[in-house]
Amino acid sequence: GLLPDVMLFDPDMQQEEMPLLLERNSPYLEFYEKLRTNLHRQGNQAPKVLLLSSGAKEEGKTFCAYNLAIAAARAGKRTLVIEADLRSPSKAESLKIVPHPHSCAEPLRYYGDINDCIRQVPEIENLYMIPSPGVVKQPGGIIESSEMQRLLSDSRHRFDFVILDAPCMTHNNDAFILEPYTDGMIIVTRPHYTVSGMLTEVIEQLTNDEEDESSKSGPKFLGVVVNGADIPVDFPLEPLDDLDISESQIADSPRPSIGATASTGGVLTQVQS
Known part of the structure; x- marks a missing residue:
């Protein structure tokens, strides 16, 4: 399935904010739920710990990660989002989460206590987050630290x-x-x-690594999500009537310009080796 372009009518939303699917009855959630259930078809057992990345910036991986987590939580799954990008500012405030005030100064100590770094997302039952400290020195060293490994195992x-x-x-x-x-x-x-040559290089590296590890039960490359597809969504008209928004306003309304706005991502393309 595809994940559609997301258009939210929120007068308080800033242009740089991600249009997250916080409403329980959002018609967009079903597309993320379809993506989540498609993961169950990627082998004998659905992945419990899933990593989302991209070839370059502005492709919407954080937007997709957040909304996939929201869909899973709405489905009754106790869900955790870990902000593992220590080279960019935290986006946790999009979910009304305030990062730990001392996490940037002492990131290893922060990750060393999972009870201290986990935050429950307000207004969304079953959803939790470990916010990143933001931009830190030597992020690679923190990523491969024993503290991070224990945190992932505990999670x-x-x-x-x-x-x-x-x-x-x-x-x-x-x-x-x-x-x-x-x-x-x-x-x-x-x-x-997305630059096709760059994407091809990333996929080749992933699939080559998978072939090298074929004799082990290691992680695998599940496929590609296309973010930003233009597909129709069955949207109820009543909320729009309540907002007193005309059809011309809908057509001309600006859409948030982050990789998020168009979460096309539902296509889970299995890569053939």
């Missing part, structure tokens, strides 16, 4: 579904370092943003 046992929002793969190896501690990886792409 696996505490939650039904864990989603890691990792950095893009073309400028650093953070996602590759995290991959062995997960059950699978999805690459998020976006039309007019």
Whole structure:
């Protein structure tokens, strides 16, 4: 399935904010639920710890990770989002989460106490987050630290579904370092943003690594999600009438311009080796 372009009418939303699917009756949630259930078809057992990355920035991986987590939580799964991009500012405030005030100064100590770094997302039952400290020094060293490994292991046992929002793969190896501690990886792409040659290089590296590890029960590359597809969504008219929004306003309304706005991502394309 495809994940549609998301358009939310929220007068308080800033242009840079992600249009997250916080409403329980959002018609967009079913597309993320379809993506979640499609993961069950990727082998004998659905991945419990899933890593999302992309080839480059602005492709919407964080948007997809957050909304996939919301869909899982709405489905009754005890879900954890781990912000694993230590090279970018935290987006936790999009979910009304305030990061730990001292996490940036002492990131290893922060990750060393899972009870201290886990936050419950307000207004969404079953959804939890470990916010990142933001931009830190030597992020690769923190990613491969024993504290991070213990945190991932502990999270696996505490939650039904864990989603890691990792950095893009073309400028650093953070996602590759995290991959062995997960059950699978999805690459998020976006039309007019993803460079085909760059994506091909990333996929070849992932599939070659998978062939080298074929004799082991290690993580696997699950496929590609296309973020930003233009597909119809059955949207009830009543809420629009209540908002007193005309059809011309809908047609002309600006849409948030982050990789999120168009979460096309529902297509889970299995890569044939």
